[in-house]
Amino acid sequence: QVQLQESGPGLVKPSETLSLTCSVSGLSITSNYYWVWFRQPPGKGLEWVGSIHHAGSVYYSPSLKSRLTISVHTSRDQFSLRLNFVTAADTAVYYCARGSHDYGDVWGRGTLVTVSS
Amino acid sequence: QSVLTQPPSASGTPGQRVTMSCSGSTSNIVTNFVYWYQQFPGTAPKLLIYRNNQRPSGVPDRFSGSKSVTSASLAISGLRSEDEAFYYCATWDDNLNGQVFGGGTKLTVL
Numbered sequence: 001q002v003q004l005q006e007s008g009p010g011l012v013k014p015s016e017t018l019s020l021t022c023s024v025s026g027l028s029i030t031s032n033y034y035w036v037w038f039r040q041p042p043g044k045g046l047e048w049v050g051s052i053h054h055a056g057s058v059y060y061s062p063s064l065k066s067r068l069t070i071s072v073h074t075s076r077d078q079f080s081l082r083l084n085f086v087t088a089a090d091t092a093v094y095y096c097a098r099g100s101h102d103y104g105d106v107w108g109r110g111t112l113v114t115v116s117s
Numbered sequence: 118q119s120v121l122t123q124p125p126s127a128s129g130t131p132g133q134r135v136t137m138s139c140s141g142s143t144s145n146i147v148t149n150f151v152y153w154y155q156q157f158p159g160t161a162p163k164l165l166i167y168r169n170n171q172r173p174s175g176v177p178d179r180f181s182g183s184k185s186v187t188s189a190s191l192a193i194s195g196l197r198s199e200d201e202a203f204y205y206c207a208t209w210d211d212n213l214n215g216q217v218f219g220g221g222t223k224l225t226v227l
Contacts, residue, residue: 038162045119045205045218045219045220045221046154046156046162046205046207046218046221047218048207048215048216048217048218051216059214059215060215061215061216062213062214062215095161095162101209101216102149102150102152102207102208102209102216103150103152103164103167103207103216104162104164105164105167105173107161107162107163107164108161109160109161110161
């Protein structure tokens with residue numbers, strides 16, 4: 001079955017770049033799905049970060065757009081997230097998911113990223 | 118402040134039917150599909166309802182979704198203790214050009 005797994009540093013310093021990778025298994029990343037990032041600050045609700053299709057379509061959260069890059073790496077069945085100039089407000093559990101531009105139907109387990117010096 | 122409005126809490130007793138609401142606007146719920154997610158503490162969300170009222174494979178038919186103009190609802194019939202969780206609604210917002218969520222409803226089974 002389809003599985004997704006997030007990976008990346010659990011601690012990032014303020015003003016630096018948060019980088020995460022999502023590895024997809026059980027399905028090619030070139031399948032006709034969007035690949036999605038969500039996040040959830042500790043004790044708070046869900047927030048959509050952005051969605052990308054391997055064919056090139058990408059959507060970013062308006063509040064993060066100026067700092068955010070989402071990319072697909074088809075040769076490795078991975079997609080990634082880079083968020084620049086992070087602050088404590090970016091501390092969250094980050095989830096990757098398969099879905100469409102407007103939902104996620106298969107989610108990874110999530111990875112906590114803390115922004116702190 | 119979430120774009121979609123959900124009551125912070127709901128409760129019911131085993132066997133009861135409970136509903137929870139999700140209120141939006143003309144730029145989101147009216148013109149787009151609504152999705153519902155179930156999340157237990159410390160775990161990833163699970164898609165419970167898609168395209169307003171469709172259940173993914175494996176989701177019991179005790180869960181149902183509906184939409185009416187600027188609002189949507191999730192209903193759970195035959196409430197069970199294992200339904201105690203957070204429930205989030207989500208949709209696309211045409212003005213923001215992005216996905217938006219409600220703040221979530223914590224369901225307590227008494």
